[in-house]
Amino acid sequence: MTHNSPFIVRILQLHCDSIEYTPTKKEIKSAEEDVSTDTTRLEELVVAFVAVEKDDDSSVAQDAISQIKNSMEKIGCKKLLLYPYAHLSSNLASPNLAMSLLKEMESSASELDVSHSPFGWTKSYKVQVKGHPLAESSKVITKETLSSQDEVTSEALKSESKIKSYWYIMSPDGSMTPMSEFNFSNHQKLEILSKYESAKKRSVDEPPPHVALMKKMAIADYESASDQGNMRFFPNGRLIKSLIEQYVTARVKEYGGYEVETPIMYDSHHPSMVSYFNRFPARQYNIDSEGKQLFLRFAACFGQFLMANEFQLSYKNLPYRLYELTRYSFRREQSGELVGLRRLRAFTMPDCHAFCKDLEQSIEEIKTRFDLSRSVLNDLGIEESDYEMAIRFTEDFYNENKKTVEELVKKHGKPVLVEMWKEKFFYFVLKWEFNFIDNLGKASALSTDQIDVENGNRYGIDFVDENNEKKNPIILHNSPSGAIERIIYALLEKAAFDSKQGRKPQLPLWLSPTQVRVIPLKEEFYEYCNSLVEKISTNNIRADIDDRNESIGKRIREAEKEWIRYILVIGEKEANSENLSIRDRQTGDVREISFDDFISEFKEQTKGRPFTGLNMPKNLSQRPQLMV
């Protein structure tokens, strides 16, 4: 929904048999005074739920009330209740303004039996709506047109809330059990995912463990000088994030994606955006610039579709895949929703679209990408037992493509949450996702893919088929890993879980900011240590030196706290030995190994993963301490 349009008054109008409302409590300071908390009951009336948005003026109020009067005449109703209802808008006018506007509307309808429910109060209400076709309507009164129009922009939101879903659990053998009848006793995480929406109050009063870890490990932190949900990444965090980004990008390119870069902001009034918004009720950041109303992208879709629109495509070119690692995508999530690295307002999202010539091709393609996503997650350190799969589709799609659905579920190998829609509400007919379940029982989506049957047409993307006819491609929307920040969140939550179980928390070796720490016993070994670190580093291993004037015990303890896998203490013995004495954090033991054997053991563990050099001074004595 675009908030740029100069909508002023939003009205949901209901023709009712009756309504009862009870003011319970003042919600805002400027609430109406002298309000009785008795229940009011009205019968045979029109209830207009009204929200006033900012930038209004009284001409709009006049227009709004005359619209209501018109339609009331049509249905032959003389009684009107104006019901202030802030929830119709996320861009409300100030309470004072809204209240005066409502009063104006009320006084302009004196020929009707008109009243209003108290403004600024929390109210409970009970409403009985009539069943005839004109009983329900919504209006948006704008300053620009000064006329009502059907509420186009909220269609998606409205249909979303009306969506009829049927919930099942599908087993790997393809059998479907209604969710309520499924025995979850061996599938606790799936149960968490399935019951997520209907879950009773969980009295979780601890913050998610990854929040403390991301600070303690000097990975990331909140930046209060920015907007909420916009993080800063310290050198450690940037290194980890960069490596994950590189890895995911390499895998997508290997699969056949072509990397592009597209703008992060778009004109809300560009023709292809307007209709997209109708189907896409996201909250986005808006920017006014030189009379243009721009919004920050919430995915790479626009950029890639607008680009694909320029391509001359033949069926021979398909499937064709465009890929972008969006740094950043922006979603203005509700402030109360933002938690650590789990849910952000600015995030890095690998987004790969595949343009396919027909449904068959898209089905082949979605299987390939399903495998890719599983493999990417696994290689990033997220195991199958860490996530649960959900798959959603329309009833029609399922009836015509049962085998495809069953095949995906079978690949997953565990029971899967199924949501089946009676009709198509979104632009896609099938969507699957992998959901990570964290220590607090929260589910968050990682990988996902969708079969989009609308946007090819909407964005005017076409190709010439075998019969020399123009067609719109079917588009798949895949993020093989989900947001990169969310991967870090998942890895930290896993580490916290290990810690809780009494195991040592750790990051995958290839992501560790320091992989080998060298500790000189005393100053006279500094030179030797330097050349040793040099020698290790030339093998693409991140090694550093703790040359601070601290005891051995303390320096080892701090290396442990930094989750550093290998520690080399260098004294007389080591300086004169061909072999290395290595303390392996996984065992806590010191063992002797030749330099070459160590290097190959190390390489074996980081095989196929990207490398980048140390992102901190090599000497710890030269590092600033991050206390966050």
Added chain:
RNA sequence: GCUUCGAUAGCUCAGCCUGGUAGAGCGUUACCUUGGUAAGGUAAAGGUCGCGGGUUCGGAUCCCGCUCGAAGCUCCA
């Protein structure tokens, strides 16, 4: 958005109930210490107690307002 909680040294926090000279640990700096696999010692520096108002002889502490933050809820195509 709603509810609740919070804001005191660079960081984590105590002090507040019951008003009377601003505290600890970690970190930082200096010096001592030259160590053998998870915390060596001594000392110093470091704070308009988030902002504004009120009560009081006196406010970090009590009252009111504001700002910012966090968690939970709702939400999450």
